[in-house]
Amino acid sequence: MNLDHLKPKITEIVSSKNETVDKRLYQVCELLEASIDYYNWVGFYFKNGDKNELKLGPYIGAPTDHVIIPFGKGICGQVALSNENFVVPDVTAQDNYIACSITVKAEIVVPIFVNNQNVGQIDIDSNTANPFTKADERFLEFVCQRISEILP
Ligand code: SME
Numbered sequence: 001m002n003l004d005h006l007k008p009k010i011t012e013i014v015s016s017k018n019e020t021v022d023k024r025l026y027q028v029c030e031l032l033e034a035s036i037d038y039y040n041w042v043g044f045y046f047k048n049g050d051k052n053e054l055k056l057g058p059y060i061g062a063p064t065d066h067v068i069i070p071f072g073k074g075i076c077g078q079v080a081l082s083n084e085n086f087v088v089p090d091v092t093a094q095d096n097y098i099a100c101s102i103t104v105k106a107e108i109v110v111p112i113f114v115n116n117q118n119v120g121q122i123d124i125d126s127n128t129a130n131p132f133t134k135a136d137e138r139f140l141e142f143v144c145q146r147i148s149e150i151l152p
Contacts, residue, residue: 032143
């Protein structure tokens, strides 16, 4: 699926200086969830201060119990350490996976870098099996790059 048509809207949301950063991040979640049918939970996790754990940021989708995720745990915690995109076509095939909802079949996590430091990530769950392609990775890298420019 070509996702490039969403890029101008992402840039517009991210650069709307009248809104708080959290509001802009939430609006990015809203846009992605509403525009891409296989994006069913869209949210951000950020490094929690100087702790080796992630804390849930703005998100859209079913509420999750996983507000804090230790580095190394689950797909998100692994990305906090690997600094690499993690595409999971089938969550049942993963041993180190934290289930948020039984409807979720696949997940993609893309890290956010500020000054080459991995400060957080965008996390997307899909209720469709194996939906993510290189186009999602490239598009989400664009989203994370834009967002990195407004983080403190
Ligand atoms: N599935 C993630 C946990 C976060 S939820 O998807 C919202 C993981 O394994 O890290």
